[in-house]
Amino acid sequence: MAAANPAKMLRGEVTCSACLDYFKDPVSLDCGHNFCQACIAQSWEGLHTNFRCPECRRTFSQRNFKPNKQLRNIVEASRTLTLESTKEPEVERVCEIHKRALEVFCQEDQTPICMVCHLSRDHKEHTVVPIEEAAEDYKEQIQSHLEILKKEREEILSFKLNGESKSQELLKQLQTEKQKIVSEVQQLHQLLKEQEQLLLAQLEELNKEIVKRRAEYVAKLSEEISSFSHLISEMEQKCQLPVSEFLQDIKGTLSRCERKKFQNPVAFSSELKGRIWESSQRNASLETRMKKFKDSLSSRQRLGKASVTLDPDTAHPDLILSADRRCVRWGTRQDLPDSHERFDYEPCVLGCEGFTSGRHYWEVEVGVKGRGVWAVGVAKESVGRKGEISFTPERGIWAVQGRGDRYRAVTSPDDLTPLSPSRAPRMIRVYLDYEEGRVAFFDAGCGDPIVTFPPAAFAGERIRPFFCLGRGCRLTLRP
Secondary structure (H helix, E strand, O other): OOOOOHHHHHHHHOEOOOOOOEOOOEEEOOOOOEEEHHHHHHHOOOOOOOEEOOOOOOEEOOOOOEEOHHHHHHHHHHHHHHHHHHOOOOOOOEOOOOOOEOOEEEOOOOEEEOHHHHHOOOOOOOOEEEHHHHHHHHHHHHHHHHHHHHHHHHHHHHHHHHHHHHHHHHHHHHHHHHHHHHHHHHHOHHHHHHHHHHHHHHHHHHHHHHHHHHHHHHHHHHHHHHHHHHHHHHHHHHHOOOHHHHOOOHHHHHHHHOOOOOOOOOOOOHHHHHHHHHHHOOOOOOOOOHHHHHHHHHHOOOOEEOOOOEOHHHOOOOEEEOOOOOEEEEOOOOOOOOOOOOOOOOOEEEEOOOEOOOEEEEEEEEEEOOOOEEEEEEEEOOOOOOOOOOOOHHHOEEEEEEEOOEEEEOOOOOOOOOOOOOOOOOEEEEEEEOOOOEEEEEEOOOOOEEEEOOOOOOOOOOEEEEEEEOOOEEEEEOO
């Protein structure tokens, strides 16, 4: 059995198991495993407890890790040692026909040749350059591809870590929801026993489905990361070869570098999040609403997609509505009657439909040019329509506001929260649970939550869809 390569063994000891690269600012966890500081910070992003080691899965109650200066010094020393140990003595290759040194590179045939070959009939009319010059040119191309490949690998790693974090969050929500359901059903004793078993079975199915999708998602990303790591390693080793060997099959090497940009697959669909969200809404007071809860259990509290259209009697004069009243855009001011229903200062419009009960949702596509201002949400029937309006729950409006492709949710008049650095979704799903007084927003494309407002007291007042947009904006209601 061949002895293990010491350089490879050393490389394994100084490689982060998360990013598969040399440790950068290594830190040690209480379990003894080491990671790059950025890798463990990204893995624990958004967590407030139950911090888990990505390698041994041990869970810690506090966010705690210590810089490992000794390991950092070993990493720096091993970089040079590993590179030097993997270099092989350069062997001068010669022309197989003339037994002369390969001094020039034929551009047409893409191969190193000797000077006799250059003067021969086969290469006399071909363009040649010194072999060292050709090697430098192609090495620059390889280095350029290496940078792209490494960035791609980092992006995929980020996708993997974010996907795992979201799956953990979903599983935690499921566990919490399971405990609530068990507690509530036990209070109903035998009357709701059959419904308890049904709900737990459905939750277990969701649990298995999320675990399965997480495994498939992580496996796909791990496969891509492995592929990129193998290709990067191959390119790095290629660059260490003698120039004559380096230029062998150079076109094939470059071809392997030019991979299509990886498209991150959707890890968890909006349907899964919607089903979990639906389950969470069953926490109404069972003791005082037993009959309603029994009915909801049998029907699983079906969530109705509202068919929303725009109310022209409320539209600001600068807003142009489509013929089917599903699209609104900024346009030339129209001569419209100034009724008490119409917004006269803020460029807003309400939906025709209003809700005084039930649970509903609708989807809005946001189209923005430049830094156009927009808002999507719900408003009370009594919302002010004359003069300046504050888009806050205190003023009867629950909305997500955006400027260009950035957004935020204003929860109070004094809220000065800056616009989110992440891009606003192009498709927003608005959820309204009237009885619970809940308004929530989701990215309709991937199902990720945007914001959930604190419970409100609608007090029997009609709630209507709300829209606001400025110059360069278009809002479209999806059927």
